[in-house]
Amino acid sequence: MIVQLFHKPKCFFMALAVLLFSLSCNNIVFAHKVVVFAYSSGAEIVVEGSFGGKRPAQKSQVSVFSDATGDLLLEGETDSKGLFRFSKPEKEGSLKVLLKSGQGHQAEWLLTKDLVQPVQNSSNTNNEKGQSTVTSHVQQAGSKHLAIDEHELSTLINQAVAKEIEPLKHMLHQQLNKGPGIIEIIGGIGWLFGIAGIAVYLKNRK
């Protein structure tokens, strides 16, 4: 049977050309699946949707559910960069983020409790307090020695860390979004011919 394939070299080369062409377009966009990724950034949660590393899922419907109860907490739409931001809910618990980009494309992302929680505590409760302590420190600044209380320090650290980490999270999202590589493509073609080979073998054994 394989010999028969080589009797059709033109066919074979045509397929090969199609394959090579597709591999040469490595930066093409994959609209087959939409990917959603959510992460906490300070007091907010950022939802990022895209169809591929570089193409954002614009104006896609985002729904946020409580993972424990399944209740719909809030809804929104992504902006032109495929981003949707919302402030962290007051109740603790894991969140399920569902993004629908239309035509049957949808994706989910689970934000676990520990990812939602710690930053929220300090930033939410300390915003007002932080303001007042800063002013009181400024008033005492005559002594040159600036004392910072523990709450304020943790808020500042959380904010700084969140700011530093956000690009990393963004990169992680792009990594998740990579389309199929050459290994998967060639592997898939190998599978197809392998299956055909087995079918012929089974048929001929009879």
Next chain:
Amino acid sequence: MHISEGALSLPILAGSGAFVALGTALGLKRLDYDKIMTVALLSSAFFVASLIHVPVGPVSMHLMLNGLLGVILGFGAVPAIAVALILQALLFQFGGLTVLGVNAFIMAAPAVIVYLLFGSMIRAGGKKGLIGGFLGGSLAVLLSALFMAVSLVSSDESFVKTAQLLVTIHVPIMFIEGLITMFSVSFLARVQPDLLGSVSPSPAA
């Protein structure tokens, strides 16, 4: 053109799954095993075609080639498409295994329909064959878009709106696929004419 997991209701999944199982059985039964490498070759072409994107204004669409598979393989296109979609789901995470039936239906049913409509025209060859090839390739895309809109009715999107959108964005692809199918068919008619009549239900094997 791949519906994601969790987007559709159970009856649609079950119904389309049953069609694909039946079509695959029929396709395998009618398959001339001497031509199995042709099936594998076209299945590979379909498998890779989804990765070739054609930018159409703001959106980019990919080739489908289901019309080409249909006019050449007839019912054999159903197993060819089903296997390629299984591999796309497993290797690329396109679609998913639970929605495999729907995705296969959207692609394979038009393939069989264009085979039944234009198969005889294409086997006739000449100008008739060219026209049949073009119509087969483009109609398969149009039917796929319509079937997709139908299968999405059960989700929250309205049919008319979805159908309009899907058909509109697929018009350029219809044209391109029509040309591809037309040239492939005329090419095969010259170099491998037996391929075109090969997997047909006519008592050849």
